[in-house]
Amino acid sequence: MGSGLKRSRQYPGATSYFDRHGKRRWRFRKGGFSVELGSEYGSEDFIGRYEAALEGHRTRGGVGAGRAKPGSVELLVLKWYRSQDFLALEASTQRVYRGVVENFRQQHGDKPVHLMQLRHVQDLLAAKADTPAAANNLRKRLIQLLDYAITLEWRTDNPARATKPYKVATEGFHTWTEAEIAQFIRVHPQGTEAHTVMTLMLYTGAARVDAVQLGPWNIKDGRFRYRRQKTKKSNGQLISIPLHPDLASVLATLASDRPFISTSRGTARSVGGLGNLMQRWTKEAGLPACSSHGLRKACARRLAEAGATTNQIAAVTGHKSLALVQHYTAAAEREGLADTAFEKLITRPNGEQNLANHSGRFAKTTNKPMKEKR
Template sequence: MKHRKQYPGASPYTDRHGRRRWRFRKGGFAAELGTDYGSDDFQRRYEAALEGHRTRGLVGVERTRPGSVSALVASYYRSPDFLGLSDSTKRTYRGVIERFRQEHGDKPVTLMQRRHVQKILAEKAETPAAANNLRKRLITLLDHAVSLDWRPDNPARSTKPYRLDGGGHHTWDEGEIARFFEVHQPGTLAHRAVTLMLYTGVARIDAVALGWQNVKGERLEYRRSKTGSAVSMPIHPDLAEVLADCARDALTFLQTNRGASRSPNGLGNMMREWCDEAGLPLCSAHGLRKACARRLAEAGATAHEIGAVTGHKTLAEVQRYTAEAQRGGMADSAFGKLIARPNGEKKLGEPAEEVRQRCA
């Protein structure tokens, strides 16, 4: 299956100074996106380019048709619900919403029915996670339409999410972790990045921002970009050993060769390359966050304790991350209780006396 481009319409070119740049082109419209592919500035320019392409040439007419999907999206972007989100969440939501608006922007919101939503979601059936993300955003948008009295109900709420195979991003196991470190030795950026994420459970967007300014004594402290949750944890000895090689005047632990802060997408792309080099196609940066939670669960940490490290706001999110580890641990614990009962009671698997006599 052909891989879908992360930024449709964006393509690279080399300027007269030999620098690699990116440009957005579609339908005769062009806009410059800069040189740092996937950076925050790149994404802002890309979103503006999408907007410019949608409205270009509409001289003397309204930018959006009243009551249309585009008008609803524009209203939602100005709402307290959207403005109150973190910058990273806004970018994620926009990425899903803008693709939907490109395809259905001119359609009237009042005429959208449950069957229409189901058809739109069915077009993404081959990628159920993407379909479910779109469903969530449609629920949000149509809830906003209800709040504006544009329609009396939300047809997206009566649809069902697609069943996902597995538990989302693959959780690294110990063999995969060992294989990565076998290929990427200490002293490399790859080794430092994975060690940082593995021993903190930090997400990409926060990993690229961490530096010595976040080290307070023997603790690492930061505030999650996605939720705003404050996180404070002791620095694991293995992580402390790796960070000791970082220059004290470095902007961040994972800065670029030029001393600039690395972008989350840039780190994600490099992680993909590093994992491929190690022969780990299922592994990703987010899987390290889950691996950290798994290790904590296997060590006997409670959901509250794990949440204090990962910065999750609800225990349900923590339990989703650690379900596999907890099931295995509880099974071992259950069998341990049955096999070694107190007061000399019969152990699990010990044959009854009559069975022993028949077998004698």
């Protein structure tokens, strides 16, 4: 029951049923509007049908722009969905944004956009204070929506921009440690699909959406070349990195006519399917905190520990935001600085090390009274 509830929240309106052959299938059903979604929950085909169902429900199911109140949140959201800014986003990003915006629209769709004040935005965010990451996601989407309202001349200001993001205690997806990588390999040795996937993602830093599309065609002259799917609509950011020998030895055993991560039929695995497999593999290895995205962060961590600069790491991972790369590698950089600092502490200019007189190294003693700073 818990799993079904979680799924329904992930794709609102999607419900399952069993056909006459006893096979589980999914359909989108809302307000008398129904569309079949197929049998592979979370697959690319499922997601594509779900997106089409959402659009069909809006335009033909009775909640299209023609029925929305003029100047309402409902109409603003529907217009934003059809804007160049939104349509330029990758499909996976659109799904994430819709997940946040739809909840806001359902609760406040009939309210006039021009009456929204700073206190209203603060109340909306405060309602999610227990989940600061969710509050911050809502804040970002409200900023986008109200910026769009300004372009429509529905408003002259954006009160969401006057708010501050909540502090998030978590550092996001867990970064794999070297011990966890070794543990995974012990349970999933070379030759298994799990080992291939882990090695590919660890030595390329590729996101899951990119990893499922990589194949022999991406390797030329000893380099791995591919364009990031997240930026596909703007021609994609080109990644060109050397092929690591450890990765080369693993890929050399794979078929040359299919993606590196493929099904038994030779077709590319779906992004959702790979995520489900990784959850199973990490659970089998006793590593429930580890994920595919954590391998991407582990790649950045390794590069940082090897002394790579933030720009050099971004050239491998394809991040546009250097701030995000710095977040990935902060722990490694702090450890490196601490090591360097401690080496200076224990090493004399002539190269001799001396830790015999700890008190003399760490503090000076004096009989003079301490002067009070004013």
